[in-house]
Amino acid sequence: MVDVVDNVTRSRMMSGIRGRDTKPEILIRSLLHRHGFRFRLYVHDLPGKPDIVLPRYHAVVFVHGCFWHGHDCPLFKWPRSRPEFWREKIKRNQENDNRAREALLASGWRVGVVWECVLRGAGKNIEGVAQSLADWLRSDTPLIEVRE
Ligand SMILES: [Zn+2]
Numbered sequence: 001m002v003d004v005v006d007n008v009t010r011s012r013m014m015s016g017i018r019g020r021d022t023k024p025e026i027l028i029r030s031l032l033h034r035h036g037f038r039f040r041l042y043v044h045d046l047p048g049k050p051d052i053v054l055p056r057y058h059a060v061v062f063v064h065g066c067f068w069h070g071h072d073c074p075l076f077k078w079p080r081s082r083p084e085f086w087r088e089k090i091k092r093n094q095e096n097d098n099r100a101r102e103a104l105l106a107s108g109w110r111v112g113v114v115w116e117c118v119l120r121g122a123g124k125n126i127e128g129v130a131q132s133l134a135d136w137l138r139s140d141t142p143l144i145e146v147r148e
Contacts, residue, residue, distance in 0.1 A: 024119045025051050025063045031130035032061075037137060046109070048100025057137045060104060061112040062097075070094050073117045073148055101143075110142050117148035124148070 029052060032039065039054045046053065050060035066075035070090040079086050104111050118129050129146050136144040 024065070024114070024116050027119060027126070028052065028061065028063050028114055028129075028133070031126070032133060032137075035130055035134045037134070047103040048097065050104075050111075054137060057110070058108060059110040059112060059137055061114060061133070063114045064097070064116060066116045068093055069097055069115075071115050071117065071147070073115065073121070075117045075121055075148075105142055110136075112136060112143075113145045115145070115147040118146050121148040 029039070029041075032052065032054075037054060038056070039052050041052065046060060048062065051063045052061040054060070064071065066073055068090070070076060070093065101111050101113075112133060114129060114133070118124060119126065132144065132146050
């Protein structure tokens, strides 16, 4: 199947396809580690398979790619080809994200979402992200979204 997407979209798609251990996840893990947090990886029995689980803080963290999760931000652009396919796919991903988040919150987990754009976008502020997450982990706040 020949698919026509621009290079930026393609590399964004490929970085999503690589799945676990994409760079943004590694970055967030090392930031948290440097701030003294210890955590578990790949906890498959939790809804949505969070990227990072911090049982001591009753917290999980997702690192979301802006393309795959359909973020309303400058990193997201619809591919020019097969609009129906992508609309359906990304809508499904968003529904899964929402379901997982509700299930986690309902069972007493706190949920952090770090969007790729805050790590890669024009206004990126890596140390600010680390500080926001650290402050949130030490708080009682159920939900945080860190985005550009
Ligand atoms: Zn984004």
